[in-house]
Amino acid sequence: MLSRSSSWGHRLYASGIHLGLSLLVAGLAALLVFAVWYPYPYREISGGRSLFLLVITVDVIMGPLLTLAVFNRSKPLNELRLDLAVIGLLQLAALAYGLWTVAVARPVHLVFEIDRFRVVHAIDVPPELLDRAPAELRHLPLAGPTQLSVREFKSAQESFETTMAAIQGVALGARPDLWQSYEQAKPQIKARARPVSELKSRFPGRAAEIDQALKSASSTVRATTSVGYVPLASRSTFWTVLIDTNTTEVIAFVPIDSF
Incomplete structure (x- = not known):
């Protein structure tokens, strides 16, 4: 039989190892998020920093605490391995869901929109309009935001419809059917x-x-x-x-x- 102090020592040791591994994985996730999806200044503008810290803090704390609760050297080895495997799978699932949430909210384009720039996020883009974008812009980038602009309206009817959609929450810069290259708006950008x-x-x-x-x-x-x-x-x-x-x-x- 293990003494109570010895048992807690083993639990703390196992939990510490788990914490170190969790921090390593969190560091790799941070590299993906802040170096690729949310480069400066988008981590500040789009709230990427606070969103990622919320997700990763819960994940890093959850795993080691569960290990601290269940780790017991007196358990049969197979049972202990199963407990730790379940904890690892739960932690990985939570991390995957968290990263998916961060990815869905990631900035995809910096769009010049008539008289301003707008940061457009993946979740802002109506998926049903993607097929109406220029062919090269029908896939949202995964390697960081790119620069685009909004083209001129083709008719008064289009101007009215897009303005009404903007009032309802779909910004002009988030509409793929209005996207064009950044270079095409250079005269308007210079004028603004x-x-x-x-x-x-x-x-x-x-x-x-x-x-x-x-x-x-x-x-x-x-x-x-x-x-x-x-x-x-x-x-x-x-x-x-x-x-x-x-x-x-x-x-x-x-x-x-x-x-």
């Missing part, structure tokens, strides 16, 4: 972009933050006059996109509501 100096004037207390974002995003010094800004909308947050007004290249993002 306002000088970054204007943004600094509107938010003088954030000027240093804007300069730091530009400095961090580029290895070369850009002329201030060639940088413009366009508002950005997401689910429940509003940021600002800084672009090169000569090329419409996206340079940086700042957490400022510039609408």
